Amino acid sequence: MISSLIITFRETLEIALIVGIILSYLAKTKQSKYNNVVYLGIVSGIVASIIGAFLFLKLFGQFEGFSEQIFEGITTLIGAVLLTTMILWMLKQKNVASELQQKVSKKIAEAKKLGLFILVFVSVLREGIETVIFLSAASFVSKENNLFGAFLGIIAAIILGYLIFVGSKKINIKKFFNITSILLILFAAGLIAHSAHEFEEAKILPPLIDSVWNLNPEAPRAAEGIYPLLHEEGYIGSILKSLFGYRASPSLIEVLVYLSYIIIVIILWRKIEKNKLKLNFYNNI
Numbered sequence: 001m002i003s004s005l006i007i008t009f010r011e012t013l014e015i016a017l018i019v020g021i022i023l024s025y026l027a028k029t030k031q032s033k034y035n036n037v038v039y040l041g042i043v044s045g046i047v048a049s050i051i052g053a054f055l056f057l058k059l060f061g062q063f064e065g066f067s068e069q070i071f072e073g074i075t076t077l078i079g080a081v082l083l084t085t086m087i088l089w090m091l092k093q094k095n096v097a098s099e100l101q102q103k104v105s106k107k108i109a110e111a112k113k114l115g116l117f118i119l120v121f122v123s124v125l126r127e128g129i130e131t132v133i134f135l136s137a138a139s140f141v142s143k144e145n146n147l148f149g150a151f152l153g154i155i156a157a158i159i160l161g162y163l164i165f166v167g168s169k170k171i172n173i174k175k176f177f178n179i180t181s182i183l184l185i186l187f188a189a190g191l192i193a194h195s196a197h198e199f200e201e202a203k204i205l206p207p208l209i210d211s212v213w214n215l216n217p218e219a220p221r222a223a224e225g226i227y228p229l230l231h232e233e234g235y236i237g238s239i240l241k242s243l244f245g246y247r248a249s250p251s252l253i254e255v256l257v258y259l260s261y262i263i264i265v266i267i268l269w270r271k272i273e274k275n276k277l278k279l280n281f282y283n284n285i
Contacts, residue, residue, distance in 0.1 A: 008153030016161025041120025049128025079137030190245015
């Protein structure tokens, strides 16, 4: 539930910020007559996302056995790649608001209502499709109720987005995205490891070593719902599994994949930050 809450909170907040920037710019430039175009783009994007979610779930229901393992492996891998791409893209951005305002200004100057509609529609649809894939991947990793967490994340993001743009709440957006990026990177690492696990089950990847360690011992009081803390059904273990794809008895290939992903993303993150510092240095000369 926690992972789905973080996912929908971040994705919905991104949409809220994009829409808020566009509406604020239209109000500032006395072009509020285009607000209806923005609202239509939002509704159309949401409807298209729901249709996409329905088709995705319909497709998933067609698989079982070997094909289901392959589908889960591919879906979680795609989810991890999309999450990583989104995080790294956000890290590279210096002034999203300015770039977005320029795009809106261009569409208005060209008297292209359709262009403004497509800009909003595609923005909402992109986040919607990403959310569907991320939540599906999260449901493969953790079988708990993700819908309630997803709903809470959406409501919380809408409220925070509204408070930000009416000026009653100020937050450090950069710090917020950095913190959630770290959580999502760990979540994506869990997706990568789960993908490797599914490919192991399908006999496509070798485990190398079946169990590097085992924190899933016999639980004498399992019938009462009582497990050791780090057991996958235990209090701490279940939270870690939901958030980061924790496995109490991972194979060597899962551990290697998880650690390799973390190392690669840290290297890319540091490279992006160094490039930003260089750019700022040259701009100030």
